[in-house]
Amino acid sequence: MLDESQKKTIQKAYSAFLESKKLKARSGQKQMIAEIARALGDIKTDSEGSRISDPSVTVIEAGTGTGKTVGYVLPSVVMAQAAKKRLVIATATVTLQEQVINKDLPDIILKTGLKFSYTLAKGRGRYACLSKLDRLLQEEEATASLMDMFAYDGFTLESDQSSLALYQNMLEAFAASKWEGDRDSWPDALEDQQWRTITTDHAQCSGRRCGFFKNCPFYKARADLEHADVVVANHDLVLADLALGGGAILPEPKDAIYVFDEGHHLPDKAIGHFTCQTRVKGTATWLERAGRNLQKMLSQQALPGDLGEFLERLQPEFDSLVNALGHTREMLHSIAQFEPRTQFTPQGESQVAHYRFPEGVIPEELRQQAERLKAGFSKCSGMLEKVASALNDAMDGDVPGIDRWQAEQLYPEIGGMLSRMEGHFQLWLTYTMKDPEGEPPSARWLKWSENSFGEELEVFSSPILSSRTLWQTLWNPAYAVIATSATLAALGSFSRFRMRSGVPTESKCVIVPSPFLHQEAASLVVPAMSSNPKNAEEHTAELVELLPDLLNEADHPRGLLVLFSSRRQMKDVHFGMDAALQDNILLQDDYSRQELLKKHRQNIDDGKVSILFGLASLAEGIDLPGHYCEHVIIAKIPFSVPDDPVESALSEWLEAQGRNPFMEITVPDAAIRLIQACGRLLRTEQDRGRITLLDRRLVTARYGQMILNSLPPFQRVIEPVSTTTIR
Numbered sequence: 001m002l003d004e005s006q007k008k009t010i011q012k013a014y015s016a017f018l019e020s021k022k023l024k025a026r027s028g029q030k031q032m033i034a035e036i037a038r039a040l041g042d043i044k045t046d047s048e049g050s051r052i053s054d055p056s057v058t059v060i061e062a063g064t065g066t067g068k069t070v071g072y073v074l075p076s077v078v079m080a081q082a083a084k085k086r087l088v089i090a091t092a093t094v095t096l097q098e099q100v101i102n103k104d105l106p107d108i109i110l111k112t113g114l115k116f117s118y119t120l121a122k123g124r125g126r127y128a129c130l131s132k133l134d135r136l137l138q139e140e141e142a143t144a145s146l147m148d149m150f151a152y153d154g155f156t157l158e159s160d161q162s163s164l165a166l167y168q169n170m171l172e173a174f175a176a177s178k179w180e181g182d183r184d185s186w187p188d189a190l191e192d193q194q195w196r197t198i199t200t201d202h203a204q205c206s207g208r209r210c211g212f213f214k215n216c217p218f219y220k221a222r223a224d225l226e227h228a229d230v231v232v233a234n235h236d237l238v239l240a241d242l243a244l245g246g247g248a249i250l251p252e253p254k255d256a257i258y259v260f261d262e263g264h265h266l267p268d269k270a271i272g273h274f275t276c277q278t279r280v281k282g283t284a285t286w287l288e289r290a291g292r293n294l295q296k297m298l299s300q301q302a303l304p305g306d307l308g309e310f311l312e313r314l315q316p317e318f319d320s321l322v323n324a325l326g327h328t329r330e331m332l333h334s335i336a337q338f339e340p341r342t343q344f345t346p347q348g349e350s351q352v353a354h355y356r357f358p359e360g361v362i363p364e365e366l367r368q369q370a371e372r373l374k375a376g377f378s379k380c381s382g383m384l385e386k387v388a389s390a391l392n393d394a395m396d397g398d399v400p401g402i403d404r405w406q407a408e409q410l411y412p413e414i415g416g417m418l419s420r421m422e423g424h425f426q427l428w429l430t431y432t433m434k435d436p437e438g439e440p441p442s443a444r445w446l447k448w449s450e451n452s453f454g455e456e457l458e459v460f461s462s463p464i465l466s467s468r469t470l471w472q473t474l475w476n477p478a479y480a481v482i483a484t485s486a487t488l489a490a491l492g493s494f495s496r497f498r499m500r501s502g503v504p505t506e507s508k509c510v511i512v513p514s515p516f517l518h519q520e521a522a523s524l525v526v527p528a529m530s531s532n533p534k535n536a537e538e539h540t541a542e543l544v545e546l547l548p549d550l551l552n553e554a555d556h557p558r559g560l561l562v563l564f565s566s567r568r569q570m571k572d573v574h575f576g577m578d579a580a581l582q583d584n585i586l587l588q589d590d591y592s593r594q595e596l597l598k599k600h601r602q603n604i605d606d607g608k609v610s611i612l613f614g615l616a617s618l619a620e621g622i623d624l625p626g627h628y629c630e631h632v633i634i635a636k637i638p639f640s641v642p643d644d645p646v647e648s649a650l651s652e653w654l655e656a657q658g659r660n661p662f663m664e665i666t667v668p669d670a671a672i673r674l675i676q677a678c679g680r681l682l683r684t685e686q687d688r689g690r691i692t693l694l695d696r697r698l699v700t701a702r703y704g705q706m707i708l709n710s711l712p713p714f715q716r717v718i719e720p721v722s723t724t725t726i727r
Contacts, residue, residue, distance in 0.1 A: 002041030009078050010037055013112035017070060020111040028512035032062055032071035032484075035510055040079035040257065040480055049084055050254055056480040057507040059263070059497065061488040063514025063712070064679050068484055069104040071512075072259050076482065077116050077230065079257070085479050086251040087230045090238045092262035092269065093621045100261070101232045118230035121250060122221065123237045128181045129200040130212035133171050135409065136198065137164065163194050170198070174217075181217025189592075202248075203419035204412040209395035211408060222249065235265060239273040242473040253477040262621075263483030264672065267500035270466035271646065276427035280332070280457045283424060284325040290417055291318040297410070304401030307390045310383050317383070321376045328369055329457055335363060338448045350451035356645045359652060360441035362431055370431035377425040384418040430461035440465045443649035464650040467502020475504055486514075487675050490668030491710045499664075514712070516682050524678070524714040525692045526699055528721040533636040533695050540569050543635060543694060544576035550633060550692060551581060551611055559604050559628040560611045563619050563677050564635045570613055573635075581611075588614040597622060604628050620676040625683035632681045636695040637707065638673035639666060663703070671707045678711060696721070 014033060018025055036058060044053035062068045073089075080087045091097040101120045108114065170186070173179035179186060183195055205218075213219060225231055231250060238250060238258065246253040260266050294311055303311065336355035343352040357363075362370070391414060393399050394407035435441040440463070447458040463469060474481060483503070490496040494509040503509075527546065531538040551560060564570035567589070574587055586600055596612065603610035604627050612618065616638065640647055651661035674693075681689045691714065698704040699718050708716075 002037055006041065006078055006082055007037070010075050013074050013078070013114050014070075016113050017074070017108065017111045026065075026067060026515045028062055028066040028514060029071045031510070031512045032060055032066065032068070033075050035060060035508070035512075036072055036482055037075035037079060039482075039508065040075065040083070043083070043480060045083070051479050054506060055475050055478070055504050057475055057503050058480075058482045059488055059494060059503060059507060059509040060482065060484045061494075061509075061511045062484055062486060063512075063516070064486050064682060065515045065685060066486075066512060068261065068486075069100060070108060072261070072482055072484060073105070073108055073230075074112065074114070076257055076259055077114055081116065081229065083257075083479070085255050085257050086228070087259065088238065088250055088256050089230060089232045089259045089261065090235050091232070092235050092265035094234070095621050095623075096261060097232060097234055105230065105232070116229040117227065118232065119221075119224045119228040121225055121231050121233040121237060122182065122184070123240065123249075124201055124205065124218050125199050126183050127216075127218040127221065128170065128174070128183075128198050129205070129412075130171075130174070130181070130215060130217075131206075131210055131408065132198045132200065132412065133167055134212070136167050137171065163197070166194060167198060174215075182221075200412060201416075201419060203422075204415035206392070206395055206408060206411045206415075209392065209404075209408070211405075225249070235260065235262075235269045236273065239270055239473075243273065246473070246477065253474070254479055256478060257480045258474070258478055258482070260481070260483045262485050264485040264487050264497070266483060267466045267470070267497070270470055270501075271463055274466075274469055275460065275462035276423070276430055277458060277460050278424050278427045280325055280329045280459065281454075282456060284322045286420070287318045287322050287325075291315050293413075294318075297413075304399065307387060307399070307402065310387050310390075314380060314383055317376065317380050321373070321380070324369070324373055324376060328373065331366060331369060332446055332457055332459070335366060336446050336448070338446075340448070340450070343449075350449055353448045354445055354643060354645060355448075356443065356445040356648055359656075360435060360444045360649060362444060367432055370428045374425060374428040374432055377421050377428060381418060381421040381425055384414055384421060388414050388418055427459060427461060431459075439468070440653055441649065443646045445645040445649075460645065462646050464646055464653065465500060465502070467500070471502050471504075475502070486679060487672045490672050491706050493668075496664070496668040496672075515685060516712070517685075518682070518712040518714050520715075521682055521688050522714045523690050523717050524711065525690060525717040526696060526719065527692065527694065528719040529694060529696050530721065533697065536566070536569060539636065539694075540572050540576075543569075543573050546694065547573065547633070548577065548581060550631070551584075551609075558609060558630045559600060559624060560609070560631045560633065561618065561624070561629050561680055562611060562613050562633045562635070563638075563680075564613070564615055565638050567615060569635060570615060574613055584609045585611045585613055588612070588618060593617065593622075597624070600624070601628055616673070619673065619680065622680060623683055624680065625687055629680055629683075630687075630689040631692070632678065632689070633692045634674070634677050634694065637670050637693070637697055637704075638677065639670045667703045667706065671710045674707060675711060678714075 010033060014025075014030075017023075039056055039058040042053070043051055043056050046052050060072075062071060073087075076087050089100060091100060097120070101118070105118050109116070170179065174181050183190060183199075207213065207219075210216065233250060238260075241248050241250045242253065246256075250256065291314075294314055298308065298311055338353035338355055340351040340353040343350050388411065390399060391402075391407045391411045394402045395404050395411065397404055399407070430442060431444065443460075443462045443464050445460050447460065449456055449458070483501075488494065488497050488509070489511055497503070498505075498509070529542055529546070531542040533539045547562070551562075564573070570587070571589075574582065574585060577585065584603075586596055586603075588596060590596075591599065596614075600610045600612055601624075619638070642648075647665065651665060654661040654664060678691050681687065681691055698708050
């Protein structure tokens with residue numbers, strides 16, 4: 001039970017926070033603090049502080065304006081310190097992560113009197129590898145060899161020479177203590193290709209044996225993690241750590257209280273984290289390149305004993321895999337019925353087609369081929385693992401005939417190859433396994449694409465629900481977990497989140513109220529329209545007709561946000577606007593997200609009208625208070641893409657059980673996305689504005705009323721129409 005001293009500490013901290021900020025207590029925030037404190041206080045432990053009671057998972061939907069960060073930090077910090085545990089706060093977006101680490105936590109410490117240390121945790125891939133940087137600046141031949149060895153699928157070598165000056169500047173800046181060695185603190189934008197070349201992963205890193213270990217940016221940052229009371233990370237890093245058993249980078253789960261802010265992303269993040277993928281042609285090209293580099297390596301330096309022998313034996317194994325992949329590619333094309341369609345991306349058009357194996361069942365001939373590929377990648381992984389082990393010993397000076405420096409140079413190359421081999425092994429393993437009876441099947445599918453770089457065939461495998469994975473890695477082993485977001489319930493129920501995440505059945509799920517007076521602050525308008533959004537051409541034409549009046553009705557400079565569900569419709573509508581209106585529009589594809597929002601705010605500050613045209617990524621996680629956003633226009637109800645393979649496989653499984661996937665998945669998901677989009681309007685209690693939804697299905701379709709009733713209680717303005725009801 002929550003003892004009196006803990007309760008008083010939390011109450012005192014909250015009162016001090018409110019007083020210093022000259023704020024009144026918010027009922028939702030108070031309820032959130034109480035729920036978390038009570039849940040953490042109910043945990044039973046043994047004499048060593050390990051949880052012995054049932055898993056402690058609390059799910060809290062807290063509307064915009066609740067003050068979620070204060071709501072979870074105050075009780076969690078106090079209870080974590082009392083239980084001698086550490087608090088891990090995970091966000092889904094960089095924007096919120098920066099807000100928590102740079103604004104919220106310092107403010108809480110300053111205003112509450114609580115004393116705790118905190119730090120930001122980032123994955124190894126956010127830090128430069130000094131060993132790679134050093135090697136890249138050695139002789140040109142070594143540089144070309146390294147960049148070739150670490151080439152990713154689709155990775156080119158055209159910018160090698162132009163990147164060398166950048167790497168030299170980086171090394172000099174780090175040596176002069178002008179750069180911390182991480183991507184986020186480098187002052188200029190970096191291409192992914194440039195950065196990937198100088199970062200590493202656990203398989204390539206030689207750790208304490210590396211000659212640069214004492215100055216390593218990653219290990220310096222990791223040392224800070226070991227002493228911090230509060231660690232701020234992102235969902236992906238936490239999931240990666242949990243997949244390794246926990247405690248690899250972050251605190252061990254049994255000693256951690258996790259808070260997942262933006263928790264509605266957690267189930268999908270978990271699915272993405274355990275999705276396997278391979279490119280058939282790209283992998284064959286990489287194997288051929290890796291084989292050539294092995295031969296070059298052996299010709300340049302004799303390696304003693306088993307080390308050299310294993311490397312020599314790898315070449316024919318690589319050749320065998322290349323042949324097997326060629327046969328696999330032909331087999332997949334004969335099995336799959338591809339129907340290409342045009343896909344629009346910021347990089348241009350491409351032809352794309354998907355083929356999903358019904359119920360995740362693989363044809364026998366493909367299963368047998370997957371067995372051969374699995375065995376081949378397993379054999380190569382085993383041989384590379386022995387080479388990596390020998391190089392590890394050599395870095396300790398235990399292998400005659402190979403010095404430490406030579407081993408340090410070879411280890412990242414072999415480790416990188418081993419990591420990729422294991423990834424391919426995992427993919428083909430999933431194509432040989434049968435799904436357990438009674439359990440949700442895996443989604444298995446192919447993706448064919450063709451663009452200016454040529455054609456490629458990709459093979460995927462993914463769980464369709466993250467429930468089992470999250471139970472094994474998070475819900476059960478963790479000391480306690482809190483999931484919070486403004487959108488966790490759908491259509492007034494937590495059923496959707498429970499199904500997707502697998503939170504324990506006894507977990508408490510609560511909704512705490514937003515302080516906003518929605519009916520007084522904003523109106524939700526559904527205009528009279530005749531087009532059906534299912535007919536994209538007609539709907540787009542009507543948007544082009546209606547939008548000018550909606551965008552020009554302002555009597556003062558202000559910001560508008562127009563959200564589309566498809567890139568093609570966004571571009572077509574933008575093209576249909578007259579030149580004067582286009583001058584006020586900022587198109588999402590034309591700028592980075594950061595630059596887009598910066599230009600928008602600057603336009604408003606300069607007394608201009610500024611209109612953002614954006615897609616789903618602008619429907620959440622952006623903060624545009626006051627005049628920066630006074631009108632949100634939503635093109636249509638944001639239903640998910642109907643051909644998403646994972647969602648299609650989940651729907652298929654539910655149908656096989658006699659359930660209705662449209663009502664269980666499609667409608668609740670659309671309702672949550674619509675709430676998120678509407679949430680861009682009111683960011684403070686002083687904000688006022690309007691939401692316009694250009695989709696009559698909200699009031700005509702049988703599911704529309706359910707979605708409408710799940711939205712905040714805005715003043716509703718439903719314009720009458722005389723046309724035939726849209727179905």
